[in-house]
Amino acid sequence: MTATFIEWGMDAGWAMIVAAIIGSLLIALPLMLAVAMIIYVDRKVWASINLRRGPNVVGPFGLLQSFADGLKVMLQETIIPAAANKGIFLIAPIVTFTVALAAWAVIPFDAGVVLADINVGLLYILAISSLSVYGVVMSGWASNSKYPFFSAMRASAQMISYEVSIGFILVCVVLYAGSFNLSAIVMAQKGHGLGIINGYWFNLLLFPIWVMFFISALAETQRVPFDLTEAESELVAGYQTEYSSMSFALFWLGEYANILLMCSLNTLLFWGGWLPPLDIPVLYYVPGIIWFLLKTFFFFFMFSWVMATVPRYRYDQLMRLGWKVFLPLSLFFIVAISGWLMFTRYGGAA
Numbered sequence: 001m002t003a004t005f006i007e008w009g010m011d012a013g014w015a016m017i018v019a020a021i022i023g024s025l026l027i028a029l030p031l032m033l034a035v036a037m038i039i040y041v042d043r044k045v046w047a048s049i050n051l052r053r054g055p056n057v058v059g060p061f062g063l064l065q066s067f068a069d070g071l072k073v074m075l076q077e078t079i080i081p082a083a084a085n086k087g088i089f090l091i092a093p094i095v096t097f098t099v100a101l102a103a104w105a106v107i108p109f110d111a112g113v114v115l116a117d118i119n120v121g122l123l124y125i126l127a128i129s130s131l132s133v134y135g136v137v138m139s140g141w142a143s144n145s146k147y148p149f150f151s152a153m154r155a156s157a158q159m160i161s162y163e164v165s166i167g168f169i170l171v172c173v174v175l176y177a178g179s180f181n182l183s184a185i186v187m188a189q190k191g192h193g194l195g196i197i198n199g200y201w202f203n204l205l206l207f208p209i210w211v212m213f214f215i216s217a218l219a220e221t222q223r224v225p226f227d228l229t230e231a232e233s234e235l236v237a238g239y240q241t242e243y244s245s246m247s248f249a250l251f252w253l254g255e256y257a258n259i260l261l262m263c264s265l266n267t268l269l270f271w272g273g274w275l276p277p278l279d280i281p282v283l284y285y286v287p288g289i290i291w292f293l294l295k296t297f298f299f300f301f302m303f304s305w306v307m308a309t310v311p312r313y314r315y316d317q318l319m320r321l322g323w324k325v326f327l328p329l330s331l332f333f334i335v336a337i338s339g340w341l342m343f344t345r346y347g348g349a350a
Contacts, residue, residue: 023115027104035256036066038300045304076245081143084242088142093243093250096135100257103128107264108183110274110288121182122170125265126163129220132258133159136229136239139251143242151238154315155222155229161322162219168330169213172206172337173269186273200272200279205340209333210270212326214302217262219322221255224307228315263299264292271295 006015040055040063047054055062080086106121108114118124133156140152174180177188189200219226230238240251267273272295274288313321 020115024105027115028101031101031104031257031260032253034260035253036070037063038256038260039066039069039252041300042304042307045301046308049305049308070249073245073249078245078247081145081242083144085142085144088138089242090247092135092139092142093247093254094135095138096132096254097250097257099128099131099135100254100261103261104257106182107261108186108268108273109292111183113289114183117181117183120180122174122180122185125182125261126167126170129258129261130163132254135251135254139243140239143239145242148239148241151229151241155239158222158226158228158318158322159220161319162216162326165322165326165330166213166216166220168327168334169209169216170269172209172330172333175334175337175341176206182268182273186268186275189270189272189275190279200275200277205337206270209330210266212329213270214266214299216322216326217266218303218306219318221259221262221303223259223303225310225313226318227312228318231312259303260296260300263296263303266299267292267295 006012010018043065044054044062046052055065058065058068080089103125105115106118106124108117136155136159137152140148140150140155143149173185177185179185179188218224222229230240240248243251271277272291274292276283276286276291277295
């Protein structure tokens with residue numbers, strides 16, 4: 001896009017700035033629309049599993065329900081508690097929302113369809129996702145209320161705990177792909193499956209790693225059964241308790257943007273990204289971005305399915321799973337996959 005603007009006679013510096021702005025809008029605006037629609041899909045999946053109707057009044061089939069809810073929060077008054085730290089109280093939801101959007105800069109939707117195709121894309125995702133805890137902690141502390149503060153402490157412990165296991169899981173992916181670039185990781189998945197299946201996903205040895213990554217993604221995004229930060233039985237609404245109007249909506253937008261991000265990472269890191277699921281010529285007629293969106297939607301359906309069917313963990317169970325189960329298992333798989341690669345890819349060379 002930058003080269004096109006330069007060909008049109010624009011200065012190179014301005015061409016780069018305009019291209020970056022347009023590229024950001026091409027990601028941010030569809031993402032916001034997608035967040036509105038997946039909230040609707042989330043509610044419909046829960047309703048179907050629980051034999052209820054879900055949204056069905058506002059617009060055809062209730063499709064406009066999310067937009068009506070958004071209009072409602074926009075028209076509400078923003079209430080700031082008298083004892084709150086007003087500056088940090090207002091900045092916290094902005095931080096959560098901004099960090100959630102920034103992570104999408106390195107997500108490839110198709111071959112070459114990415115805002116920033118950097119060589120350290122996976123490290124960038126790890127760094128950005130680590131920053132998301134700050135918005136939660138800031139909101140809990142600035143509210144000057146016990147329930148949000150307890151929720152913020154829970155969130156910080158929970159997110160840091162599962163980032164450790166996610167980090168080791170991603171080490172396994174990087175070892176197998178030989179790159180931190182997300183596009184390269186997708187292309188490294190061609191024709192794997194221990195020779196059993198000629199499909200576009202990683203070696204079947206990484207299937208247990210994917211299961212751990214999926215569960216850790218639930219904990220990282222504070223979804224059921226790991227939504228201890230928003231446990232209404234003891235914390236009301238958690239760190240969001242004192243928020244209203246658009247400040248409350250920004251938390252929700254950031255949360256669902258993070259959920260979509262984790263669904264897309266499931267697709268990119270383990271299930272072939274924009275590549276078709278099987279190496280069959282007719283499947284290549286479907287554009288790569290369609291395969292990417294279909295796979296991402298499937299993982300979002302799994303997120304919703306878990307939320308509608310699995311009861312909430314206790315906090316001690318949550319922490320035990322992260323530190324005593326996932327951490328040792330992820331370390332074991334680093335050793336196992338390293339050994340496998342040494343004797344298969346590198347011929348046992350030291």
